[in-house]
Amino acid sequence: MEKDIFKIIEKRKSSDILIALYPNKEFSGTDLRELAKANSTIFQVRLSDLIKENLISEKRDRHLNNRRYISLTEKGKVIAKILIELKDALLLEEPT
Secondary structure: OHHHHHHHHHOOOHHHHHHHHOOOOEEEHHHHHHHHOOOHHHHHHHHHHHHHOOOEEEEEEHHHOOEEEEEEOHHHHHHHHHHHHHHHHHHOOOOO
């Protein structure tokens, strides 16, 4: 299972989606896709992958035309936090 998570996180736009949702954000599918700057096909595939690995969850609002809202699961929050910390560490400039 852990190997599958690494494979998914390595795929284009997966980490962008997780980071955009951290720590407790919830976006509509359309807003999240725009924020992640992903085309529709890639976005739908990544959402499916992330849901399958229980990193994000999806709920629908029946009162708003079945609008979809996406948020991190607890597991997703842990992974997103690590990704942010890794990104920050990589951005640090080391003196040479």
